[in-house]
Amino acid sequence: MLGLYFLCFQNFILQTRGAATWDALATAADLGDPGFEALLSYDPAVFDALFDAACLHLRLAPDALLEDLGTFLVTAPDISFVRRLLRFGGATFDEFLHSCDDLPDRVRLALPDLSLPQLRLKGARPDLCLEVAGEHPFWPPVLVGILRAMADEYGALALLDLTRGNDLSVIGITIADDAHAPGRDFVLGATEADRRRRAG
């Protein structure tokens, strides 16, 4: 399992719950040296142990924790590359949703080891739905969190819900208002320095 997942989860816990909580989870999961490298592979059982410990410690259902994680991936100031790479999908929330079909391919362009399940946007405004193919305990609620944060990103007001199935999960998306708020700044071609300045 790609170290990137571990790093994201670690940063998520550290930044939203604090170092003491992370230490507790690392101990519960029997982590020796918690130095994860984004590009290396680690034992998925370790991730499961960390995740289960988190649900227990934070008293959250798995889906709720995963949704929080999804939101964090988009909104965290020092992981701006996730937010930016998603923003390339479109100039409006609607366009972004329609680009989700291509998201797994685009992500693979960036990092061949990172693979998202097949996504398909269906329906017509204002009632859209994003189908997540396959059996994934992890991705559907994370995507709900991501979509929620991206709606904010574009300044849209949307209602989201998740229906889990065996071979298919469906994220219902009702766009209440496309331009509810001004949305966040996105500069095409921003440099590393620009991004750091913006984040810090």
Place this chain on the structure above:
Amino acid sequence: MGALLPAEFCPMHARLASDGLIRGCGPTLAKLLAPADPTGTSLFAHLSITRPAGIVMIQDLPRVIGQALHLRLCAAPHTRLRGLLMADPAGGFVLNLALVADLAGAVRAHGLTVTDFAATDLSVDMLFLMEAKSAVLNASRRLSRKLQVAGLAAEHQATTDALTGLPNRRALEQTLDRWLGSGRGFALLHLDLDHFKPVNDIHGHAAGDAVLRGVARRLRTNLRDGDFVARTGGDEFILLLAGPPGSEPPVLVAQRLVGVLQEPIAHDGVSHGISASIGIALAPAFPGGSPILADTLIRRADAALYTAKAAGRGVARVYGTDCATTG
């Protein structure tokens, strides 16, 4: 031609009349040329063709129809563009342009957004790929640096004696090979401590360890920067003395070291008296690399050490001069 080239297909195009004046241009090119209004002005007032050379007037244009062109904005920031010029059957020319060199820089400089590129244009995908590549490259660099540091640390640990901090036998073997290969002249001293066993037996390992650390300290202090000392066994040390012409004869250095080690070493209120026996083997200078094998040199020093011990300990002996040669 304007009808066949809607701005949506080629937002960075310009339509030129046969006299070279700009009839109209796509919205993104207009952005690049802003605040100037290009309509009715000469192409060359806004763009210069840098390759091929010599295309400076309207009369020159027909020569480069169908050829890849390199252009530059006349005004700052002199953005570089790639272009293709075609003849307009209705008269005049059509020039289509693309940002290729420093795409990200040009996008930043002119405040371009996703909507300034045609949906069929790969520029935005290129920017995505560049950003993604950048992020991955940074992660890769961090990992490489981390591995490099870890590698150096591991290497250091593998070649260092934990107790004394001196190089260990492995480090000695590497250094000895290097010195023999370089052909420099040097002396190898095999130093064995005398009366060390009782220190451990009577006073315990803490005392023994302290004595060894004391020995290491004294050896280090009494050698020059270019010399080398390693702990190769329990109470065994091997020293390499670099020997440029005119330096102190190794046997004198050895005798001095024995004297230094015979000074008592204090630990926990107890004064421990030890001594040392030293066997010396010489590796003469040999341009292009010494023909002597490392094993041979060590065996010779061992033979000399044996002679030193037989002579009553606390002395140094040189192979070849002071003892029977074993070859």
